[in-house]
Amino acid sequence: MVLPGMTYAMPPREERLCLLDADRDALTRLVTPMQPGKLAKQLVAGMEGISPLLAREWAYYAFRGSEPVGDQIEPEQADRLVFAMQQTRSILLGEQPAHYATLRTREGMLKEFCFQRIAQYGTLMLESEASSACETLDEFYARRDQDARLKQRANDLFTLLMHTMERISKRLANQREELAACAAKEDMKRKGDLLSANLYQLQKGDAVARVQNFYDPACPTVEIPLDVRLTPSQNAQRYYAKYRKASTAEKVLVEQIRNGEEELRYIDSVFDALTRCTSETDIAVLREELAGEGYLRAARRGTKPTRSQPPLVFRSSDGFQILVGRNNRQNDQLTLKQAAKQDLWLHTQGIPGSHVIVVSQGREIPESTIYEAALLAAHHSKGRDSAQVPVDYCPVRYVKKPNGAKPGMVIFTNYQTLYVKPDEEILERCREGVHETAG
Structure with a gap:
């Protein structure tokens, strides 16, 4: 805050080196002794107006892309470091041509921009050249703002797709559990057959039927629980009913699981397409697709469908x-x-x-x-x-x-x-x- 009648004084200047003024000895003293593994941070902290990207590039050049060893910089490494700094200074003074470029990941995400060539990323980054500093900044920030807008517009779709995938996955888990329970249907049928074959020796009110299992070559004696309120014949029909119910449920569940897995694959494909959208038109087309499939509310009548971009x-x-x-x-x-x-x-x-x-x-x-x-x-x-x-x-x-x-x-x-x-x-x-x- 500036008050009337008061003399304004500039904040005290930090004791940092200026790349345009510092000589070789001053630059060498800055990194001696060297903080192990922190040369780039040391350069940023000790020099004015130096970005971490530029400091890392100098360190990359000085150590030929390898990690620094020890806490002392070797004379050859110091020479290379000073040479890299002097090359940057020559570009800033207009003695050498600048190389304006933006750097993006292979997925298209913008990461950096600079006025000289950047080699530290190797093939991990893709470079887009520009003719001037203004063009570089315009491209970088315009693209970054566009990416931010796309992300904001797509957030509700990401949320919808995630919740839909979660709901389908839970439903499939329950259906698979029910299907596993249907595996016991053959046992129900066998119990009904064993009871039907031994009705003559069973009485109403029996809690357990002890009969020979003729499905097993050894014909062991097995115990079959009975409902004491039912006759032997009704108990047999009860097991047959469970068998028929499980058989019907199995057919329905198999179809439901197949449909659910197909729906899950579809939602996953839409999710993948959404991650690769590069324009608001692409997102609008996906919205219309999801609305057409019933996952979103359809647009009002009279609304023109979005014209999709060509392949x-x-x-x-x-x-x-x-x-x-x-x-x-x-x-x-x-x-x-x-x-x-x-x-x-x-x-x-x-x-x-x-x-x-x-x-x-x-x-x-x-x-x-x-x-x-x-x-x-x-x-x-x-x-x-x-x-x-x-x-x-x-x-x-x-x-x-x-x-x-x-x-x-x-x-x-x-x-x-x-x-x-x-x-x-x-x-x-x-x-x-x-x-x-x-x-």
Whole structure:
């Protein structure tokens, strides 16, 4: 707070080195002795205006990417550290050209931006270059704000899907428990048969029937509990009734469990598509899909349906166009209506993900293109972070959609399976191939 008539004094300046003014000896003294494993923090604490990213990059260059050993920096390491600092200073003074870029993870999440090349992440990060500092900052913060808006708009869908998956899982657990109890139905039938075969030696009011089990070759004597209020014949019919009830319940439960597992797979596929949404349009399309399936309240009458974006387009190293669906409805459209019978269809085995189509145009598809398409299928699936992802593939003519199946659900035959490890470099080449062709 500034008061009238009072002289304003600047806060005391911390005793830190300025990169633009500090000489070699001052920079060397700053890191001697060196805090074990904390060189980057030491640089940030001792210098003005230095970001942790830049400090880590200098340390990475000084120690050639290895961890520092001991508490003293070697002369050669000190030389490399000072050289890295001087290179940065030259860029700041305009003596060398700057390299403006933003860094993002392989999943597309923005992490850093800088005015010089960053090598410390290796292949773990992807780089997007810009022509100026303003363009870099605009891209970084605009994209970050967009990601924040998308996350906020998708939060209610994530909550809905999580609660739905939890509810279905609990219901399936109860049904499986009931189904396990039905396994005793054959024992009920055997008890009814044994009682029917020994009615002549039983009396009303007996609490237990001791009879020979003729289902066992040794014919041992077994005890069968009876209801003292019922006649022997009625007790036998009581066990038969339990058998029939368990048999009927078993058939119903098997069908209910099958439907529940299919519903759970569908919700899981929508959840996976939601994690890969890149625009508000993608989220709106998923809302309409869930409303159409009864999981959300339908939009008011007269509301125009959202126009979905076209499938993702890639091009293989052999020149084949590869199409990737963005969501379940687009998967159906792509596979069942847009693709030709001789095109190749791919999907991760037992893992929610996108349908992938290789457009053959009547040509034979080489193995290299099939491999790249399988990489795309693995990347656009829930298994994109796995080491080995199984991908099934077959001609489109062998892919069918059962009547009443949920969006994105198909059956297929005559398929082969390829195991792939997601490779971002190959995927990036497929993306670049689209731009090169378009240009």
